[in-house]
Amino acid sequence: MFCIVSFIVLSILGIFSASNRSLAKEALDCVLRRVTFRPCTTGFDEKMKAKILGVVIMRSETLARLLNKYFEALAWAFFTLLLASSIIFARGLYLFYVTGSCNGLNQAAFCVFDPSGANNQVSTFAGCLNGEGDISKLTLEGVNLSDFPTLQPESAYRVVLIGCYTCDYTRKVYDSVLTLVRRYHTQLVFLHYPVNEKNDFLSRLGYCAYQQNPEGYWRLNEELIHSDKAMLSELTNGPSLLSTLKPETNRFLEALVSEAGLDAGRVLTCANDPATEAAVQRQMNEIVKTNFYGTPTLFIGDQVFVGPKPYRVYAIALKGLFFWLRS
Amino acid sequence: MNVEKIRQDFPALDSKRTRKAIVYFDTACQSLRPQVVIDAVNRYYLQEPACSGRSMHQWAAAVTREVDRARELMAKFLNASRAQEIIFTRNTTEGINLVANAFPFRAGDVVLVSDKEHNSNLIPWQMQVKQRGIELKIIPTCPDNTFDMDAFEALLDKRVKLVALGFTSNLDGVTIPAGEIIRKAHRVGAHVLLDAAQTAPHHPINVRALDVDFLALSGHKMLGPSGTGVLYGKYALLESLSPFLVGGDTVANSTYANCEFLPPPEKFEAGLQDYAGIIGLGAAVEYLQHIGFDTIRKQEALITYALSEQLKDISGLKIIGPADPALRGGVTTFYIEGVDSHRVALMLDQMANVLVRSGQHCVHSWFNARQIKGSVRASAYFYNTIEEANILAECLRKIRKVL
Incomplete structure (x- = not known):
């Protein structure tokens, strides 16, 4: 031994x-x-x-x-300990590979491969929602997703992302999710929830952009995700009326919308329309039904991923352990 | 004798340089080397790294002079009649093999060896039994491992052509009465070969006074470089022997069909020699003579006595060889009933950097005949101290308590 x-x-x-x-x-x-x-x-x-x-x-x-x-007996004891710790180590390694944490999906306990716990951090919001912090209550059941922007709607399989343009963790994961759905030709439903924002202006902007041109909306989405957070905070931390914005913020916003191939005037007018506010509020109500408690929250099949997981974790959830063998 | 001053001559014992205080009790395997020997070897490689006795250039001439000088020094060291009686070899084993293969044996000739010979003085004769049909007879030793003269005489007859004996045993340090043995062997017309590997480092040897026919020794056990040795042979005998290894530098001339061998020692020194080693061996001989065998034996006796006295009190520990430490030179070989000797040696190494030899010390036949699995051998030399003997004894006391 x-x-x-x-x-x-x-x-x-x-x-x-x-x-x-x-x-x-x-x-x-x-x-x-x-x-x-x-x-x-x-x-x-x-x-x-x-x-x-x-x-x-x-x-x-x-x-x-x-x-x-007792040398032989001690050797056996050490062997047993070694075996047990090897199994635990192998399990941790496997779980880290598959879920992004040694302790399993959405588990924030210490993991040696992710010591800062970055894969499980979320942007939380000040207000309380039903089921806050309870992973087991996260659900898409009873949530009407038909009004939300959907990429590649013709695909049979669906991935749902709850995120926010100004949240660091959503920004970290957004490109991975986009790469994933494009590579494996999957629907992506994006639910924007203004977690760290004082108004819902960006939700309304997105709503209007999608109404005008779905393709333009996805381009705008990418630009918003990658744009300067300080400029976005001008839009999200004050009153949402365009008339109150500084001229340079206004110009930044117009440029953002225009670069996405959208009619800036029409989109911004729509965003300030009270009817839009009502529609966005309906969307917010639907998002709340998921019992999410922070962004990003990603639904892939029956699995829910809270926090910015590595790309491979999403890919495994979608295509299995050997995702890299599949196109 | 100032042991501390002598120890300064040995770089391997400089604990400041090696960063640990080594207690070296494995001299019977290989001795440590003084700085003068290391310098002599280095000098060859740094100043005159050339062939001896072949090329005509200045370096070759210088090396030839140095090799000749080493041969002269060794001849004087052994009190040989002439330097040509000294053949440089790689070790004692090679010297014995040379005699075994070159000696003009006929089928039925008898070779006598003792029952505690090193494999180097046993296997070559076993090979001759198979190859040339000689007969190998074993002289049993006394119960205390000293030489049994009666048993020897009982085996001596006209058929005995060679008596090959370890002069000093590597197993227990016992030195045989070589002079008397040689006289008795010569009386029946037998020649005598002495394996002096363990004798040359510790005792003065006078081959002429002994009237020994052949004597083999190793340089690395007597402060010389590794892989150096000497075979002494009476010149007339060497002349009569056919060479063992042949080739370059053994012949004066050759044709496609034949060759003309050089006289001894050249005809036995085939191929390019270890000149650095030979020059280093010369330096070792000078250093040994500078220290003096009286000093060497005195210090060894002190250590063996101190060690033996302390080991006596360790339960289950048995010393191999005579009870009187004075008969064991610098060697103290022991075993502890039921305890693996390698384990003891490894523990000594770990515990206090005490380096000893463990196992059957190439005398498997002796151990097998007595069904002893192995032993630990602590072999002291003049650079060892009483304090080191105390460290070894203290470690053994601890080991005995645990194992």
Whole structure:
């Protein structure tokens, strides 16, 4: 048993040291003999035992005596611990690969591969919503998505993203989601919720853009996601009436809309229309029904991803573990 | 004798340089080298790295002079009649193999060896049994591992052509009464070969006084560089032997069909030699003579006595060889019943950097005959101290408590 433990440990240490590599080789020979029910004639276990005892004996003779007496039992204990920790490590590695966290999907506990927990952070909002913070209550059931902007509506499979233009984590994940839906030709329904915004102006802007030209809307979406947050805050942190905006903010907004291939005048007029406000409010009510508590929240099939996960996590949810083999 | 001053001559013992205080008790395997030997070897490579006895240029001439000087020094060291009786080899093993293969044995000739010979003085004869049909007879030793003269005489007869014995045993440090053995062997017309690998570093050897026919030794056990050795042979005998290894530098002339061998020692030194090693061996001989064998034996005796006295009190520990430490030179070989000798050696290394030899010390036949799995051998030299012996004994006391 000692050979097996030593082989594993020395193999890892052998990456950094040539002397450990040769010991690992000896341990392997010993392991191969043991698994084929032959005695370990290399003397490896004796050698290592003597080396360990030689170090321990100088510190405590009692401990050395115990170690000598229960060496095999201790080797078994270490092997069991090694096996258990290896399984836990492998599970953590797998979960990190599949969900972005060693602890499983949307689990914010410490993960050595994501020590800052970046994959689980969300932009939260000040007000309270039903089911705030409860992942189990996140749902699309009973939510009417038909009024929300949909990319590639002809596709059978649907991905729903709740995000916000000024939220850092939505901005971090948006391009990944867009790449994903385009590569695998999937519907994307984008639900904009102004989490950190004092007014719903950008929701209305998006609503109007989509009404005017769906393709232009997606272009505007990308521009909003990538535009300067400080400029956007001029639009979202004050009264939403265009007349109150500074001239340079107004020009920035017009340019943004125009560059998306939309009629800026019509879109901005529409955004200030009370009818639009009512429609957007209906949309907000629908979004609230999902019980989301922060952005980004992404629905892929029956899985919900809260926080900015790596691209592979979304791809695995959509296409399975070997997503990179599929077009 | 100022051991501390002597230790300064050995760079390997400089704990400031090596960053750990090594306790070296493995001299029977290979001794440490003084700085003068290292310098001599370096000088060859740095100043005159050329062939000896072949080329005519200045470097070759200088190396030839140095090699000749080393041969002279070794001849004087052994009190040989002439420098040509000194053949440089790689080690004692090669010297013994040379005699075994070159000696004019006939089928039925008898070779006598003792029952505690190093493999180097056993296997070559076993090969001759198979190849030339000689008979190999084993002289049993006394229960305390000293030489049994009666048993030896009982085996001596006209059929015995060679008596090949370890002069000093690497197993227990016991030195045989070589002079008496040689006299008795000569009386029946047998020649004598002594394996002096463990003798040359510790005792003065006078080959003429001994009247020994062949004597082999290793340079690396007597402060010389690794892979150096000497075979001494009486000149007339060497002349009569056919060469063992042949080739470059062994012949004066050759045709496609034949060759004319050079006289000894050249005809036995085939191919390019280890000139750096030979020059270093010369320096080692000078250093040994400078220290003096009285000093060496005195210090070894002190250490062996101190060690033996302390080991006596460790339960289950058995010393191989005579109880009297004075008969064991610098060697203290022991085993602890039920404890693997390699484990003890490794623990000593880990515990206090005590370097000893473990196992059967190339004397498997002796251990197998007595069903002893192995032993630990602590072999001291004049650079060892009583303090080091105390460290070893203290470590062994601890090990005994634990194992």
